[in-house]
Amino acid sequence: MPSKPKNRVGEVYGKLTVVRISERRTKSGNAFWWCRCDCGREREVPGDKLSHNTSRKKPVVSACLQCSxxxxxxxxxxxxxxxxxxxxxxxxxxxxxxxxxxxxxxxxxxxxxxxxxxxxxxxxxxxxxxxxxxxxxxxxxxxxxxxxxxxxxx
Incomplete structure (x- = not known):
């Protein structure tokens, strides 16, 4: 059983604000988070794709699909x-x-x-x-x- 993820509700990543945790998990056990974009749309994002570090090699999600x-x-x-x-x-x-x-x-x-x-x-x-x-x-x-x-x- 994976450990309980850090609470990210209220954190802002680019245009996304974390709203709530999802029931889903990635294959590696990371939690998915529901995020609301500045435009009002919601998107489910894996926790390992939410980061403030822009120089990292892994892709980072910072907006809903339309805004992206x-x-x-x-x-x-x-x-x-x-x-x-x-x-x-x-x-x-x-x-x-x-x-x-x-x-x-x-x-x-x-x-x-x-x-x-x-x-x-x-x-x-x-x-x-x-x-x-x-x-x-x-x-x-x-x-x-x-x-x-x-x-x-x-």
Whole structure:
């Protein structure tokens, strides 16, 4: 018979507040706890997944399933935005070095594929060479125009 678990009622882990103990146990004998999320939903969580230690290797539960998905999507979105800013800065730097070497019309194109989509355009110019060493604009659906035979390489 497993020992009686420490009373965690009232403790807060991320968005979850422990409400009551559950009847269930994990295979290793840890108690499950019913927790209420800030959004009002309840979730049954094993006691070994409730922790304040964010650097531990074991996964930690800190929100209900719906809020966890939202937090995950938010994290991915923030990372993608950060990466896009970095790509645009690199493209600007590359294009500054190419002034006078490539047509001015290329330098007026959007910086990245995401930037082109925002502006409703099909072409963009990053200022980098393709795998075949062409220096030319790209289509947003992929592909160097010089490789496609549509525009000469600079």
């Amino acid at each position: 998905r939202e937090l995950q999507i938010e994290s991915v979105t923030i990372k993608n935005d950060r990466d896009e800013v970095r790509r645009r800065e690199e493209a600007q730097c590359n294009r500054r070095q190419l002034q006078g070497q490539v047509p001015d019309s290329w330098l007026r194109l959007p910086l990245t594929d995401a930037h082109a989509r925002e502006l409703g355009q099909v072409l963009f110019f990053r200022g980098t060479r393709c795998l075949r060493n062409h220096l030319a604009p790209y289509r947003i659906n992929g592909g160097c125009l010089a490789c496609a035979g549509q525009k000469p390489s600079a």
